[in-house]
Amino acid sequence: MKSKAFLITGMIASFIVASTLSVYPLQHTLASIRPSFMVMVMIFWVMYRSSMMSVWAVFLVGLASDLLLGTHLGYQAFCAVLTALVLRIMMLYSERANFGAGMVWGKCGSVCLSSGVMDTSCFGVW
Amino acid sequence: MLPSIFSQKPLFIRMTIGFLVAALILMLLDSKNPEWFSPLRSLSHASMQPIYQVSVGPSYAMEYAQGSLHSKEALRRENIRLQTELLQARAKLQRQDYLLAQNAHLNGILSTTLSNQHDLSLAQVIGTDSNPLKQVVILNKGSRNGIEIGQTVIDENGILGQIINVYDNTSRLLLITDEQQSVAVQVARTGQRAMVSGGGMPDSLNLDYIFKTADVKVGDELISSGLGGRIPAGYKVGTVSNIDTTRTDNFADIKVAPSADFLRSSYVLVLKPKVDAATAEGNNR
Numbered sequence: 474m475k476s477k478a479f480l481i482t483g484m485i486a487s488f489i490v491a492s493t494l495s496v497y498p499l500q501h502t503l504a505s506i507r508p509s510f511m512v513m514v515m516i517f518w519v520m521y522r523s524s525m526m527s528v529w530a531v532f533l534v535g536l537a538s539d540l541l542l543g544t545h546l547g548y549q550a551f552c553a554v555l556t557a558l559v560l561r562i563m564m565l566y567s568e569r570a571n572f573g574a575g576m577v578w579g580k581c582g583s584v585c586l587s588s589g590v591m592d593t594s595c596f597g598v599w
Numbered sequence: 600m601l602p603s604i605f606s607q608k609p610l611f612i613r614m615t616i617g618f619l620v621a622a623l624i625l626m627l628l629d630s631k632n633p634e635w636f637s638p639l640r641s642l643s644h645a646s647m648q649p650i651y652q653v654s655v656g657p658s659y660a661m662e663y664a665q666g667s668l669h670s671k672e673a674l675r676r677e678n679i680r681l682q683t684e685l686l687q688a689r690a691k692l693q694r695q696d697y698l699l700a701q702n703a704h705l706n707g708i709l710s711t712t713l714s715n716q717h718d719l720s721l722a723q724v725i726g727t728d729s730n731p732l733k734q735v736v737i738l739n740k741g742s743r744n745g746i747e748i749g750q751t752v753i754d755e756n757g758i759l760g761q762i763i764n765v766y767d768n769t770s771r772l773l774l775i776t777d778e779q780q781s782v783a784v785q786v787a788r789t790g791q792r793a794m795v796s797g798g799g800m801p802d803s804l805n806l807d808y809i810f811k812t813a814d815v816k817v818g819d820e821l822i823s824s825g826l827g828g829r830i831p832a833g834y835k836v837g838t839v840s841n842i843d844t845t846r847t848d849n850f851a852d853i854k855v856a857p858s859a860d861f862l863r864s865s866y867v868l869v870l871k872p873k874v875d876a877a878t879a880e881g882n883n884r
Binding site for chain 1: 610611612614615618619621622623624625626628629630636639640642643647650651653654725726727728729730731733736737801862
């Protein structure tokens with residue numbers, strides 16, 4: 474129980490840090506290559522504790538980044554929910570494919586790669 | 600076997616579909632009635648304010664470093680350069696005084712209103728907005744320095760845009776290259792009135808609603824006409840860089856190269872209306 478409270482605190486803190494980094498004013502050249510911190514942190518939490526990062530939490534994170542980045546309300550929430558779904562399907566698939574003991578990081582890499590491809594194809598702005 | 604960090608999870612298909620539909624509905628509502636969500640947006644901007652506040656620090660540090668870490672030789676050279684520039688500027692100003700006096704005289708004859716006088720206050724650009732597709736930059740001066748919403752910002756070459764949000768020590772500047780911005784201009788050579796709109800790119804503007812037969816040439820200078828009532832008259836906006844008459848309707852596609860540098864301007868000038876001049880003028884009427 475204590476560890477769950479700890480995890481939730483960590484999750485909220487990580488999203489606060491990510492939103493700070495995604496809003497912090499940068500020079501024009503740097504701003505164009507700014508990584509999408511919110512989506513990175515969201516993918517981590519969906520992979521690490523999928524039960525805690527449920528669909529409504531993903532939706533709320535998407536709404537928050539909509540407000541922060543000034544896109545249409547619901548646009549990034551839509552993308553985030555879709556990304557989380559694809560990520561879950563990929564993880565289920567990689568689990569059933571049964572790579573074996575030494576392939577945990579390979580699995581991790583494949584999931585990251587596929588979600589990254591999904592991410593770039595789905596969002597222009599993030 | 601390594602403990603897997605992936606545990607078995609459900610997919611929540613129904614919930615996902617529900618939230619996707621909710622997001623679609625929100626998008627539709629936001630595009631139809633953006634004003635419904637404006638309190639939420641202003642709340643989020645207010646929550647960003649502390650982050651902007653923190654980011655002012657490095658810009659002051661850079662300014663301090665630039666001011667204190669110069670060699671003596673470089674300072675001497677810069678001093679000489681600035682003195683020559685000052686001399687040239689003063690020489691130009693002499694003519695300017697004469698022109699101003701003549702202009703006031705002519706205005707008196709024509710009994711037109713005097714153009715507004717402005718105070719200039721220097722501000723520094725500390726960064727772009729969180730969304731690089733939006734043409735918004737953040738300045739390090741705010742309401743404590745007398746910045747107000749709607750004030751026009753220029754750099755040494757031309758108009759940059761206007762202030763849209765003001766906080767204590769920072770403010771947000773919407774550039775005229777934004778898709779939602781337009782400036783009332785006139786062509787300096789012919790005096791023809793027109794409108795320049797942004798296209799969302801930092802290096803080009805569009806001159807709208809000019810007939811194909813109109814007298815506009817490549818290289819014509821565009822100067823703000825002040826007709827919109829927001830941006831004062833007489834400041835440079837850009838020069839016509841390309842005219843394309845292959846469109847099917849009566850209007851030409853005219854590209855304008857902006858005179859202000861939207862990418863590299865680090866110091867900008869905020870135009871504040873001179874209060875005493877305006878009231879004095881009002882009393883004279």
